[in-house]
Amino acid sequence: MIDPGSRALLGQFEPATADEAVVELYRSHYAGLVRLSAMLVGDLGTAEEVVQDAFVAMHGSWNRLRDPDKAVAYLRQAVVNRSRSKLRHRAVVAKYQPELPPDVPSAETYAVAAADRAEVMAALRALPRRQRETLVLRYYSDLTEAQIADTLGISQGAVKSHAFRGLAALRTLLEKTS
Amino acid sequence: MNDHTGHDPEWPDDETARRLRDLLGHEARSIQPSPDGLAQIRDRIRAKRESRRGWLRPLAVIGAAAATAAIVIVAVVLVPQGGKNHNSLPAASDSTSTSSPPPSSTPPSSPAPSITTPHDVYIYYIGAKADPQQLLYREEVVREKPVDNAFIHDAVDALLTTAPTDSDYINPWPQGTTILGATIKNDTEAIIDLSPEAKNGPTGLGAIAAQSLVYTIQGAAPKIESVELRIGGQPVTSLWGSQISDPITAEPAWQAFAHVWITSPTQGATVPANVSFGGEAIVFEATVNWQILMNGHVLKEGHTNADKGAPEQGTWHDSVTLTPGTYELRAFESSAKDGSPTYVDSKTFTVQ
Numbered sequence: 001m002i003d004p005g006s007r008a009l010l011g012q013f014e015p016a017t018a019d020e021a022v023v024e025l026y027r028s029h030y031a032g033l034v035r036l037s038a039m040l041v042g043d044l045g046t047a048e049e050v051v052q053d054a055f056v057a058m059h060g061s062w063n064r065l066r067d068p069d070k071a072v073a074y075l076r077q078a079v080v081n082r083s084r085s086k087l088r089h090r091a092v093v094a095k096y097q098p099e100l101p102p103d104v105p106s107a108e109t110y111a112v113a114a115a116d117r118a119e120v121m122a123a124l125r126a127l128p129r130r131q132r133e134t135l136v137l138r139y140y141s142d143l144t145e146a147q148i149a150d151t152l153g154i155s156q157g158a159v160k161s162h163a164f165r166g167l168a169a170l171r172t173l174l175e176k177t178s
Numbered sequence: 179m180n181d182h183t184g185h186d187p188e189w190p191d192d193e194t195a196r197r198l199r200d201l202l203g204h205e206a207r208s209i210q211p212s213p214d215g216l217a218q219i220r221d222r223i224r225a226k227r228e229s230r231r232g233w234l235r236p237l238a239v240i241g242a243a244a245a246t247a248a249i250v251i252v253a254v255v256l257v258p259q260g261g262k263n264h265n266s267l268p269a270a271s272d273s274t275s276t277s278s279p280p281p282s283s284t285p286p287s288s289p290a291p292s293i294t295t296p297h298d299v300y301i302y303y304i305g306a307k308a309d310p311q312q313l314l315y316r317e318e319v320v321r322e323k324p325v326d327n328a329f330i331h332d333a334v335d336a337l338l339t340t341a342p343t344d345s346d347y348i349n350p351w352p353q354g355t356t357i358l359g360a361t362i363k364n365d366t367e368a369i370i371d372l373s374p375e376a377k378n379g380p381t382g383l384g385a386i387a388a389q390s391l392v393y394t395i396q397g398a399a400p401k402i403e404s405v406e407l408r409i410g411g412q413p414v415t416s417l418w419g420s421q422i423s424d425p426i427t428a429e430p431a432w433q434a435f436a437h438v439w440i441t442s443p444t445q446g447a448t449v450p451a452n453v454s455f456g457g458e459a460i461v462f463e464a465t466v467n468w469q470i471l472m473n474g475h476v477l478k479e480g481h482t483n484a485d486k487g488a489p490e491q492g493t494w495h496d497s498v499t500l501t502p503g504t505y506e507l508r509a510f511e512s513s514a515k516d517g518s519p520t521y522v523d524s525k526t527f528t529v530q
Contacts, residue, residue, distance in 0.1 A: 028488035031514035032463040140202040
């Protein structure tokens with residue numbers, strides 16, 4: 001694992017080339033972005049395609065980005081936009097497995113059962129798209145209001161109002177989850 | 179489970195929001211991206227390049243670049259230190275000179291009866307188990323401030339003579355190894371001479387042990403960028419069967435450090451019922467998972483966010499209220515591959 005040629009020290013660093021940026025951002029963000037997209041489109045295969053497209057586009061734009069933070073913001077925006085256009089063109093089919101993988105702590109330790117979750121996820125995907133995107137970016141990706149506004153290209157006030165409306169629409173269903 | 183409400187009080191982070199957050203977290207863990215995503219991305223980039231460049235250029239060699247993932251530094255973050263004045267490092271001059279070793283003193287592992295001028299040293303140990311590799315963990319020890327500000331000599335001495343508090347970590351440096359000399363060259367390179375005992379350490383751990391040396395030295399003397407290692411006065415280019423560079427430079431944290439560290443509570447600590455815990459982590463989307471166990475059973479669990487996501491190391495913390503007893507805290511990253519816990523760090527502690 002030790003690369004004697006590396007000149008890195010502690011702390012922050014920046015990948016030198018587009019190829020290296022792809023590798024590094026893949027390691028740190030691929031899984032999270034696939035999950036983000038899967039929540040929006042409801043289909044793992046489509047989500048992977050969307051995120052891979054976004055990485056190819058990011059690679060092509062690397063000379064302009066040149067900065068891991070900007071590249072992550074770019075990837076996130078590309079993933080949300082591409083997820084949206086995928087949804088526009090085809091019906092949502094939840095293909096991925098709703099069950100937890102076997103080697104995470106036992107199911108009873110989770111407050112929300114998988115069946116309830118599928119119901120809420122379906123309701124989430126039935127929301128108007130801005131509301132859906134806002135809720136997922138806020139409560140899964142943990143973005144700030146400003147980051148969500150940037151990602152979606154809307155004002156912070158609009159972000160807040162989408163979040164309120166989206167949560168209100170899901171409230172009854174979420175209250176049933178224990 | 180986790181509490182993000184403090185970050186942004188204007189947000190609707192009520193019970194509904196909390197449930198949605200938990201639910202999306204569980205949903206995320208059920209989604210397992212395929213392991214060959216990177217290969218597919220590379221194929222697509224290659225195909226795009228070929229179609230654009232036609233026959234003018236041979237295939238791009240993205241694979242080679244990807245394999246090494248060389249890194250360029252843009253900034254250096256220095257570990258904050260107890261000993262403030264590193265400008266007064268011994269021999270911080272242009273030429274080569276030797277710092278005087280402090281007089282031999284009480285071994286730091288035995289209870290030091292009277293530390294009059296305390297000085298914190300960060301020691302980097304190696305995880306005892308491969309999870310998935312044996313990487314570095316950090317512990318802090320308090321030592322007497324070194325005579326003549328011989329911070330480098332003191333830090334290496336601490337590394338060589340201090341056993342980890344946490345039995346999940348190992349000190350790879352062979353017992354009996356002593357530091358024969360610490361020299362600074364050109365302000366930024368340390369020349370460290372160790373006694374011949376250093377020749378025979380655990381096979382396969384030479385490269386990461388070299389990192390433990392560099393990081394421990396940098397913790398005490400942030401100006402140091404590289405370390406030239408000598409054993410018995412002779413320069414070495416391999417250690418315990420592993421090639422090491424000459425001089426040794428620090429690998430980036432995400433390659434050298436275990437991804438999740440618990441730094442508080444420390445192993446064996448006694449703490450009040452309202453237990454604050456935390457550490458540092460290099461995890462994607464900055465998510466750190468934790469569990470509180472008693473006798474091997476999970477009592478509580480949750481997740482929280484580090485203040486920075488990978489590839490940077492962020493700090494994380496959370497808290498929980500417990501009744502008196504002895505507990506184990508585990509913190510880990512969920513594997514991107516299958517959601518299983520990786521980079522597990524654990525501490526046993528007692529609530530009074």
